[in-house]
Amino acid sequence: MPFLANTPVEKMTGPYARRWWALLVLCLSLLIVVMANTSLIVAAPDMTTDLGLSSSDLQWVVDGYTVPYAALMLVLGSIGDKYSRRGALIAGLVIFAGGSVMGSLVDETALVIAARAVMGVGAAVVMPATLSLLVASFPRAERAKAITAWTATSGLAIALGPLVAGWLLEDHAWGSTFLINVPIAVLAVVGALALVPPSKAEGMGRIDYVGGLLSIVSVGSLVYAAIEGPHFGWGVGPVTAAVAAGVGLVAFVAWELRHPHPMLNVRKFAERPFSGSMLAVLFFFFGTFGAIYYSTQFLQFVLGYDALDTGVRLLPLAGAVFVGAAATGRLTPKLGMKAMVTTGMVIGTAGVFLLTQVDKGSTYADFLAPMLLLGFAIGLSVSPATDTIMDSFPESELGVGGGANDTALELGGSLGIAILGSLLGTAYRDELADLVGNRLPAAALETAQDSVGGGLAVAQRIAQDPSGGPQQAQAVVDAVNQAFAHGVAQASLIGGIIMAVGTVIVLAVLPGRRAMRDERASGAAEAGREAEHAESANEESTNGEPTTNAESANAKSVR
DSSP, rough: OOOSSOOOOGGGGSSTTHHHHHHHHHHHHHHHHHHHHHHHHHHHHHHHHHHHHHHHHHHHHHHHHHHHHHHHHHHHHHHHHHOOOOOOOHHHHHHHHHHHHHHHHOOOOHHHHHHHHHHHHHHHHHHHHHHHHHHSSSOHHHHHHHHHHHHHHHHHHHHHHHHHHHHHTTTOOOOOOOOTHHHHHHHHHHHHHSOOOOOSSSSOOOOOOHHHHHHHHHHHHHHHHHHHHHOOOHHHHHHHHHHHHHHHHHHHHHHHHOOOOSSSSSGGGSHHHHHHHHHHHHHHHHHHHHHHHHHIIIIIIIIIIHHHHHHHHHHHHHHHHHHHHHHHHHHHHHOOOHHHHHHHHHHHHHHHHHHGOOOOOOTTTTHHHHHHHHHHHHHHHHHHHHHHHHSSSSSGGHHHHHHHHHHHHHHHHHHHHHHHHHHHHHHHHHHHHHHHHHOOOOOHHHHHHHOHHHHHHHHHHHHHSSTTTTTHHHHHHHHHHHHHHHHHHHHHHHHHHHHHHHHHHHHHHHHHHHHHHHHHHHHHHHHHHHHHHHHHHHHHHHHHHOOOOOHHHHHHHOO
C-alpha cells in the first residue's frame, strides 16, 4: 500500500479502504481550529496583563479570528470544490500554522490581532474542507456515524482548548498557546497526504465570485456590527456595517437567484429540512457559545480558578458531548432527526435557563449541571442537523455545503458571545454602580465597570492604599462578584428565551419523518438536475464535446 493517498475519490470503484484513518486526520484538523477559539478564553488574563489590553483590544484579539473565519467559509469551500478539497485542507493548515507562529512571536496588540486574523483565514479554509472530504470519502450508510464523530470532536475542542492552554500557562508565557498549534498542524498535513484521498467536484462550472464577494461583505459586516455595536456603542462604524450587511444580503439573494451557477442556491431555503437544520445550528450555538463563554469567566474571576483548573472543570462538558453523540447515533434512525434536533435544543435551552440561578454565592456545582446539559445537547442535536444540511447538496457542492453549515455555526456562536456578552456587561455595570457607585471615585468606578477583571484590579489597588485597606477592598470584591453574577443571570435569561423561541421555530419548520423522506427524494431529484445542468454548462464553457458515460455518471452522482 503506497504511503501517499493518490487515487481520487471520484475514480474509486468502492468505498475508500482507509476512510476511518482519514476521518482521524480530519477530526485532528478540526480540533485545532476550534481550540484556537476556546483556548484564548483562559489565556486572556495573561495577555491582558502582559500587553496592557483594554476591553476593546481584548475583544478584537478574540474576534480578529472570528470575522474572517465566519465571512470566508462559503467562498473558500466553493474554491475547494473546484480545485482540490485536500489541497484546500493542506493550504488552510499551513496558513493557520503560519498565523500561529506569528502570534507566538509578536508583542504588540495590533500584531497579535493580525496574527489571529491570519489564523482565521486558515480556519475558514480548513473547516469546510474537513466536512466536504468526510462526506466525499464515506458511503452514504456510514456518513451519519462519521459526522457524529466530527461533531463530537467540536465538543471535545470546546473543553480541551482551555485545558491545554491552562496546562501550558502553568510554566510558559501566553505565546505558547499559539505555538502548540504548529506541531499539530504539521502532523495533520502529513496525515492528509498519507491518508486523505484527493477529491474535487466533477463537472463544476465557473465559480460565482460575485456571489462569493457579496457573501463575504454580508457575513463579515454582520459579525463586525454585532461585535462592535453592543460592546462599544452604535457609532458610525457599526451602523455602516449593519447597513452594509443588510444591503449585501439583499444583493446576494438577488444575484444568486439570477445566476446560472450560484455560489449558494438560495432556493434551498425553501426546503424545510435544510432551512430548519440551518436555523437549529444557528440558534443552538447562539445560546451555547455565549453561555460557555461567560461561565468560564465566572470560574476564573469570581471563583478564582487558574487557567488549568478552569480547563479541568470544563471536561464534564466534553464527556457529555460524547454521551449525546452515542445516543444520537442509536436513536436518530429510530426516532428521526426532527425528534433528536428539537430534543437537543430543549435540553440546551434548559441548561441556559439553569444559569439564571447563579448568584455571588454560587460554586462550581451550580455550573456543573448546565455544562452537562449543554454538552449532551451538542452531541444529541448537532450531528443530525449537520447530516441533513450536507445531504441537501450534490457531490459537486460539498465544500459549499460544509461552508454553509460552518457559517451558521460560527455566525450563531459569534452573535451569542457578542449579544449575550453585551447584555451581561450592561447588567454588570448598572448593578455595580448601584452597589458601590457612591463609594468609589469616578475614575475607579469607570475602571471597575469596564470588566470584572478591572473591578478586581481596583479592589487590589484599594487594599494596597493606606486610605483604603483590606476591609474596603473586600467590599468592592463582593460587589464585583455580585454584579457579575447578576449579569450572568440576566444574560442567561435572555439567551434562554431566544433559544426557546428558536426551538419553537425549528419545531415548526422541520418536517416529520414521512415528510422528510418526501423532501429528501425531491431534493435528490433536484440535486441530480443541478448536476446535469452543471455538466452541460461545463461542456459549453470548454470545447463543446460530449462527455463519456462515466463522466456523466460522476457528474450526476448524489448522496
